[in-house]
Amino acid sequence: MKNRMDIFEITREPIDKLGLEKRLLTGGAGAIVTFDGVVRDNTKGRRVVSLQYEAYEPMAVREMRRIGDEIRQQWPDVERVGIIHRFGPLRISESSVVIVITSPHRRVAFEACRYAIDRLKQTVPIWKKEIFEDGEEWVEGQAPEVKE
Amino acid sequence: MKNRMDIFEITREPIDKLGLEKRLLTGGAGAIVTFDGVVRDNTKGRRVVSLQYEAYEPMAVREMRRIGDEIRQQWPDVERVGIIHRFGPLRISESSVVIVITSPHRRVAFEACRYAIDRLKQTVPIWKKEIFEDGEEWVEGQAPEVKE
Amino acid sequence: MSDNAIKVNVLLFGACREVAGASELQFNLTAPADVASAWAEIKNRFPNLEKFERSALFAVNEEHSRKDQPLKDGDTLAIFPPVSGG
Amino acid sequence: MSDNAIKVNVLLFGACREVAGASELQFNLTAPADVASAWAEIKNRFPNLEKFERSALFAVNEEHSRKDQPLKDGDTLAIFPPVSGG
Numbered sequence: 001m002k003n004r005m006d007i008f009e010i011t012r013e014p015i016d017k018l019g020l021e022k023r024l025l026t027g028g029a030g031a032i033v034t035f036d037g038v039v040r041d042n043t044k045g046r047r048v049v050s051l052q053y054e055a056y057e058p059m060a061v062r063e064m065r066r067i068g069d070e071i072r073q074q075w076p077d078v079e080r081v082g083i084i085h086r087f088g089p090l091r092i093s094e095s096s097v098v099i100v101i102t103s104p105h106r107r108v109a110f111e112a113c114r115y116a117i118d119r120l121k122q123t124v125p126i127w128k129k130e131i132f133e134d135g136e137e138w139v140e141g142q143a144p145e146v147k148e
Numbered sequence: 149m150k151n152r153m154d155i156f157e158i159t160r161e162p163i164d165k166l167g168l169e170k171r172l173l174t175g176g177a178g179a180i181v182t183f184d185g186v187v188r189d190n191t192k193g194r195r196v197v198s199l200q201y202e203a204y205e206p207m208a209v210r211e212m213r214r215i216g217d218e219i220r221q222q223w224p225d226v227e228r229v230g231i232i233h234r235f236g237p238l239r240i241s242e243s244s245v246v247i248v249i250t251s252p253h254r255r256v257a258f259e260a261c262r263y264a265i266d267r268l269k270q271t272v273p274i275w276k277k278e279i280f281e282d283g284e285e286w287v288e289g290q291a292p293e294v295k296e
Numbered sequence: 297m298s299d300n301a302i303k304v305n306v307l308l309f310g311a312c313r314e315v316a317g318a319s320e321l322q323f324n325l326t327a328p329a330d331v332a333s334a335w336a337e338i339k340n341r342f343p344n345l346e347k348f349e350r351s352a353l354f355a356v357n358e359e360h361s362r363k364d365q366p367l368k369d370g371d372t373l374a375i376f377p378p379v380s381g382g
Numbered sequence: 383m384s385d386n387a388i389k390v391n392v393l394l395f396g397a398c399r400e401v402a403g404a405s406e407l408q409f410n411l412t413a414p415a416d417v418a419s420a421w422a423e424i425k426n427r428f429p430n431l432e433k434f435e436r437s438a439l440f441a442v443n444e445e446h447s448r449k450d451q452p453l454k455d456g457d458t459l460a461i462f463p464p465v466s467g468g
Contacts, residue, residue, distance in 0.1 A: 018166050027189035027240055033261075034182040037382050040252060041175035053381070056309055056374055059358035060381075085381060092175055097382050104188060106265060113181075114258050117382060125355065125374070126381025127310030138311040141378030143351070185468050201467070204395050204460055207444035208467075233467060245468050265468060273441065273460070274467025275396030286397040289464030291437075 003072055007082040008064040010057045015084045015098045024080035029102035033109035035117050037097040039090050049131045053087040053096060056125035060085065063124040067116050071101070074115070075108045083116060085126060096128070151220055155230040156212040158205045163232045163246045172228035177250035181257035183265050185245040187238050197279045201235040201244060204273035208233065211272040215264055219249075222263070223256045231264060233274055244276070300327040302369035304334060309376035312352065316342040325367065331356065332363040334373055351377055386413040388455035390420060395462035398438065402428040411453065417442065418449040420459055437463055 007023060021032055039051050068081040082100040090096055099116045103109040122142060129138045155171060169180055187199050216229040230248040238244055247264045251257040270290060277286045306321050313319045325334055331354045339345050345352075354361050355374040367373060392407050399405045411420055417440045425431050431438070440447050441460040453459060 021184070025186065025241055029186055029241070030188035032182075032184040032186060034180075034184070035254065035258075036169070036180040036182070037254070038173065038177055038180060040178035054310055054313075055381070056307065056355070056358075056376070059355055059374065062358055093173055093177070106183065106185070106262075110183075110258065110262050114254075117254060121379070121382045123360065123379065124381050125309065125376060125379050127377065128380050129310075138314075138377065139380040141380035143353075143378050202396055202399075203467070204393065204441070204444075204462070207441055207460065210444055269465070269468045271446065271465065272467050273395065273462060273465050275463065276466050277396075286400075286463065287466040289466035291439075291464050 002079065003068060003081070005080055006065075006068045007080075007084070008061050008068060009084045010055050010060050011084060011086055012088045013086070015086055015095045017095065017098050020082050020084060020098060021100050024082045024100050024102050026079050026102065028104055029079045030104050031106040031109040032100060032102050033106070033113040035097075035099040035113050036095050037117070038095050039092050041092045043130055047133055048092065049133055050092070051090045051096065052129045052131060052136075053090060054127045054129075055085065055087040059125050064120065067119045067123070070119065071112045071116060075103070075112045077105070077108045078103045078112050081112070081116070083120065085120075085124065087126065150227065151216060151229070153228055154213075154216045155228075155232070156209050156216060157232045158203050158208050159232060159234055160236045161234070163234055163243045165243065165246050168230050168232055168246060169248050172230045172248050172250050174227050174250065176252055177227045178252050179254040179257040180248060180250050181254070181261040183245075183247040183261050184243050185265070186243050187240050189240045191278055195281055196240065197281055198240070199238045199244065200277045200279060200284075201238060202275045202277075203233065203235040207273050212268065215267045215271070218267065219260045219264060223251070223260045225253070225256045226251045226260050229260070229264070231268065233268075233272065235274065301325070302327050302329060302367065304329070304367050304370070305372040306334070306338060307372065307374040309374065310380075311377050312345060312348055312375050315344045315347070318342070327368075329367045330363065331361055331365045331367065331373065334367055335363065335375070338375065348377060353378060387411070388413050388415060388453065390415070390453050390456075391458040392420070392424060393458065393460040395460065396466075397463050398431060398434055398461050401430045401433070404428070415453045416449065417447055417451045417453065417459065420453055421449065421461070424461065434463060439464060
């Protein structure tokens with residue numbers, strides 16, 4: 001079962017992106033597509049100082065694993081799936097989430113990686129608050145389309 | 149001009165992927181999408197020992213820069229474009245090409261990154277030969293669609 | 297507690313946690329109970345949560361759940377706004 | 383050299399280089415010359431290149447070019463199979 005080597009983690013520490021890619025790299029891979037979500041210095045022009053992420057940890061890991069399962073159903077050629085989400089306080093340009101897909105060919109890796117981050121933003125129980133120079137605000141999430 | 153900070157390189161040395169990403173990361177970026185093409189251990193099941201890449205170096209850099217220009221026309225929101233292609237002998241799991249796109253939001257980064265590798269495989273003058281256990285073969289490229 | 301009393305663990309996250317000023321508590325409910333009846337009790341205790349009436353999401357034992365999901369003794373009910381990770 | 387003689391630098395890459403057994407040479411051509419007439423001369427010198435008649439691609443001064451691209455003295459003409467990088 002290829003998916004036993006997949007990686008789904010929630011952490012307070014900075015994400016070791018290169019380490020994650022190395023843990024997922026197999027001889028059968030010809031493509032690694034990586035999505036790295038980093039803290040942007042503004043939201044619609046308003047200056048952001050930092051972000052604060054909060055996670056429902058055990059459920060977040062379950063939901064990330066579920067995304068991995070969905071990917072393997074849709075793209076059986078995927079070699080490995082890795083998702084690490086960080087929580088706690090994050091500064092500008094720090095990574096909040098890193099998603100790595102390895103596969104023999106590039107199309108599948110791109111599609112699966114994009115699916116993973118789109119889905120993560122719908123289903124994984126994590127919330128962020130933006131800290132501005134003059135206040136703070138929870139970011140409004142989108143309502144999930146929970147698969148029955 | 150944002151594109152003066154873009155990076156297009158041809159090198160014999162291993163590609164410093166993390167270094168490339170760091171050089172391209174700006175405060176306005178919220179997404180980094182990275183494509184990493186690595187040497188696969190087989191081609192249609194036939195065991196590959198190594199690859200040998202050959203490049204027409206100055207023209208390859210020009211064509212990569214052209215891809216950067218095309219990306220900035222199609223996706224003006226892109227923050228930075230980086231493409232490094234390696235040549236010479238490469239072992240299994242080594243990176244032959246790394247493409248990094250940074251942008252405020254993820255959709256643009258995914259689309260531009262995928263465009264970059266698709267286009268690179270059509271226009272950038274680089275060739276690879278597969279070294280098998282029992283022989284070697286140039287990989288047949290696709291005919292380019294040269295934009296007039 | 298009477299025979300038809302159940303205890304559920306309630307977790308609050310994000311803006312719901314902040315508005316309620318609580319992150320984890322135990323609630324005693326009367327069976328038969330479901331997410332909707334628990335949510336009504338919780339809003340009684342924390343009237344400020346009323347503003348999440350239309351947006352709040354629920355998870356029972358770490359699975360996204362609808363309001364008609366039954367609750368049994370010992371279940372964990374999480375209440376939170378739409379997720380905004382990534 | 384006569385007045386209408388031009389010199390072009392020819393570069394061969396990939397399988398074209400390997401088959402010809404040469405990577406860089408100078409060719410004397412008679413003006414007016416274009417990629418097609420240069421390619422004919424080069425195939426005369428290296429008959430093994432005939433197998434690339436349908437697939438060979440050309441670049442003049444580091445720009446992808448068609449066979450009707452004119453050549454002038456000092457131009458660099460690169461000849462190669464369809465690219466296969468990445």
